[in-house]
Amino acid sequence: MRSGGSHGAVNHPNHSGTINLVVLLILVFEVKIAINALIQGDMEFQTHFGKFRSLWAELDLLRPHVVDPSILSTRREDDNVFGLFLTLNLSYNGLIKHILRADKLHTKDDVFAQI
Numbered sequence: 001m002r003s004g005g006s007h008g009a010v011n012h013p014n015h016s017g018t019i020n021l022v023v024l025l026i027l028v029f030e031v032k033i034a035i036n037a038l039i040q041g042d043m044e045f046q047t048h049f050g051k052f053r054s055l056w057a058e059l060d061l062l063r064p065h066v067v068d069p070s071i072l073s074t075r076r077e078d079d080n081v082f083g084l085f086l087t088l089n090l091s092y093n094g095l096i097k098h099i100l101r102a103d104k105l106h107t108k109d110d111v112f113a114q115i
Contacts, residue, residue: 080108
């Protein structure tokens with residue numbers, strides 16, 4: 001597990017009060033799933049692009065812009081783990097939910113070891 005912080009309650013700049021980091025990570029992952037699953041199909045481009053832009057705006061609210069190198073590094077590792085999760089088949093959904101509920105988000109190497 002990454003030592004860069006626990007999933008306790010934190011002040012989130014775009015939410016009043018505090019938000020539990022486990023909930024935040026789950027929300028970020030769900031938005032990433034929605035972005036990954038978004039397909040234009042027979043939708044008009046403007047409608048598709050509006051949905052795409054809306055999902056990215058939601059992700060930006062959950063993960064505001066930062067310049068702190070340690071936060072950027074943590075996000076990069078989180079994105080690696082989320083990317084791995086997005087490539088797994090549906091039979092791993094229970095394990096994914098279990099990993100996201102842990103006290104600390106696992107690194108991709110830890111996730112690999114668990115699978």
